[in-house]
Amino acid sequence: MAKKWWQDKVVYQIYPRSFQDSNGDGIGDLPGIISRLDYLSDLGIDAIWLSPVYCSPQDDNGYDISDYQDIDPMFGSLEDMERLIAEADKRGIKIIMDLVLNHSSDEHRWFREAKKSKDNPYHDYYVWRDGEEGILPNEMRASFGGPAWEWVPELEQYYFHQFSVKQPDLNWENPKVRQEIYDMILWWMDKGVGGFRLDVIDQIAKEPDRGITANGPKLHKWIQELSRETFQKADLITVGETWGATPEIAKLYSNPDGSEFSMVFQFEHVMLDQEPGKEKWDLSPLPFVELKKNFAKWQKELYGCGWNSLFWNNHDLPRIVSRWGNDKEYRKESAKMLATVLHGMQGTPYIYQGEELGMTNVRFPDITHYRDIETLHMYEERLEAGYKKEEILRSVYAKGRDNARTPMQWDDSKNGGFTDGTPWIEVNPNYLEINAKKEISDADSIYNYYKKLIKLRKENMVFTQGEFQLLLEEDPQIFAYTRTTGEEMMCVIANFTDKPAPCRLPETWQKKELLIHNYNTENIGGVLRPYEAMIYIDR
Structure with a gap:
């Protein structure tokens, strides 16, 4: 890669x-x-x-x-x-x-218009269901507590909100919503921002009638469209907040x-x-x-x-x-x-x-x-x-x-x-x-x-490119692993507890170059002191 x-x-x-x-x-x-x-x-x-x-x-x-x-x-x-x-x-x-594209405020211009009538062009920017007051469309709950549906008497409809009642969910099924979002992102890109963090982005493809919030069927189709219409027009850093991700989904x-x-x-x-x-x-x-x-x-x-x-x-x-x-x-x-x-x-x-x-x-x-x-x-x-x-x-x-x-x-x-x-x-x-x-x-x-760790990351390619191997997998105190490229190997050794921890790693590592150590005095005898951590490198 x-x-x-x-x-x-x-x-x-x-x-x-x-x-x-x-x-x-x-x-x-x-x-x-x-x-x-x-x-x-x-x-x-x-x-x-x-x-x-x-x-x-x-x-x-x-x-x-x-x-x-x-x-x-x-x-x-x-x-x-x-x-x-x-x-x-x-x-x-x-x-x-930080982009919040799953929902807006109920004070956003779009939602204020959406509440005026079912025929308003902005009504379909949000997720609505017909109903009767007191009879919820379903039993879905909001993350901040209470039902995920809020009654609007003048429309005789409920709107859907996965979070606060003041955070109505946007309707990504509507292509006009998606285009408004893309235009806004391009506007920020023109301002010179270097990237975006996408808040709860795995929830935009919700299907509330089926009880689906995260990882809806159209999620990756819409994210790929979003990326194509915006992010790919510049070389940005983009990161999605995805509470429901698995490694397979994360690969996408x-x-x-x-x-x-x-x-x-x-x-x-x-x-x-x-x-x-x-x-x-x-x-x-x-x-x-x-x-x-x-x-x-x-x-x-x-x-x-x-x-x-x-x-x-x-x-x-x-x-x-x-x-x-x-x-x-x-x-x-x-x-x-x-x-x-x-x-x-x-x-x-x-x-x-x-x-x-x-x-x-x-x-x-x-x-x-x-x-x-x-x-x-x-x-x-x-x-x-x-x-x-x-x-x-x-x-x-x-x-x-x-x-x-x-x-x-x-x-x-x-x-x-x-x-x-x-x-x-x-x-x-x-x-x-x-x-x-x-x-x-x-x-x-x-x-x-921290300053030293950041510097080491930029000076040693093994931090970014090395393959990971967990060591001492079942050890109840020590977190140890190696990172390996064709040219060098790095070993991270850490005691995750407040008690001394015997370290069963080969002593040969202690003869390698010590990149960083969180104690001022050398480790002797192979027993890690409380929370002791070090990184060695073999070039």
């Missing part, structure tokens, strides 16, 4: 609301991001995935778009967006826009011929620590051996015929150092270990803002401190179902989306340097100890470790 230009790149996700406020209103904005581009350039990233900054009523923090071709005033202006693209480009950084999404996307986000690994068949809030210990086998499956299945995205965190997931590391005694070691394991694999690494600092989950004292619509709905539903508040909060502390959305911790000044005003959500109190200013000046910091 010929190497693509983006395969040795590293992407950094920014959640704009929480990154940097420039005007004191407590909400991060585009000028704030521009002011921090040198920080990102120093880190070594190549692209910024920007969560939505379009006009939006903010029912789902921007994933409910009311105008795809304008910037919400809370984030700045279209001119600010154009300046961000230009300033990032000067630093060799591309901007990846990330086919090297470019017919769909550059790569795919799949989520099997991040769903392992929940009770089978239940919600993410139903906590279960991480089955570590299963995690290793899951990564190995995706590495092997897509090798030479697709492309993985590599991530532990995003705006919907808890902080990885709190989730599967140790955010207390071994925060630094475990954060570095998790980075080592991930960045050593084949695929495009995604760093979520603050991950490079080892930012942690937050534990607010009660539900009034939280802002996330999904968390608030779950809290009310579980209270009504008889759960105790303490039990619900335990799930929120572990899996709530606001764990990732507390403001970026820049320094130890008020509000972590995020804002001079009152932040839209409180800063994690540990910003006094965990912040960018402190990390940058510490040669042994998590930040500088």
Whole structure:
């Protein structure tokens, strides 16, 4: 498979609301991001995935778009967006826009028109069913709770929404909808964006009458049309968010011929620590051996015929150092270990803002401190179902989306340097100890470790092209694997636990070139210390 230009790149996700406020209103904005581009350039990233900054009523923090071709005033202006693209480009950084094409806001012009009458030309831009009030078309549920159907009395119809009631699903069966979307994407491409992340894209081919949301029969036909009409007209980075992907489906999404996307986000690994068949809030210990086998499956299945995205965190997931590391005694070691394991694999690494600092989950004292619509709905539903508040909060502390959305911790000044005003959500109190200013000046910091990993990825082709082989498959503590090309072999060895771990790998590896190590002192005796990780290379 010929190497693509983006395969040795590293992407950094920014959640704009929480990154940097420039005007004191407590909400991060585009000028704030521009002011921090040198920080990102120093880190070594190549692209910024920007969560939505379009006009939006903010029912789902921007994933409910009311105008795809304008910037919400809370984030700045279209001119600010154009300046961000230009300033990032000067630093060799591309901007990846977040596209929400499964649904719009109910305040979008299309939906406002659609509600006026069944004969309105925009009515068929959405998914409607005739019916009677109180008698739902079927029993489908929305992801944020409640029925997936909402009654509109003046039309005597229900509209379909897979998420919030304020996020009506777009009707991709209508070719006019698809053309409107393609025209909008081409408009952004003309602005100079370097790519797109496609939110819940595997749900656009829904067939609600048959209970189908993800992976509908027409999905790949429509994605291929989308790619042909837009992405293939330039050399972009594109990634689809696909919760229901299997390796076979992912081979279609990330086919090297470019017919769909550059790569795919799949989520099997991040769903392992929940009770089978239940919600993410139903906590279960991480089955570590299963995690290793899951990564190995995706590495092997897509090798030479697709492309993985590599991530532990995003705006919907808890902080990885709190989730599967140790955010207390071994925060630094475990954060570095998790980075080592991930960045050593084949695929495009995604760093979520603050991950490079080892930012942690937050534990607010009660539900009034939280802002996330999904968390608030779950809290009310579980209270009504008889759960105790303490039990619900335990799930929120572990899996709530606001764990990732507390403001970026820049320094130890008020509000972590995020804002001079009152932040839209409180800063994690540990910003006094965990912040960018402190990390940058510490040669042994998590930040500088990420910086080194990014550099190694660009200097050693084995990171992008090497074939993956899992070692010590059944070991309950150690995650080890090799990556091999014709010229060189790399070995990643990591203790995933807080206990010493005897390592049964051949000692010959310790005689090879050590690329990176998360402890300052040499490993002696073949026993890995808590969360110890290293990468060796044999050239």
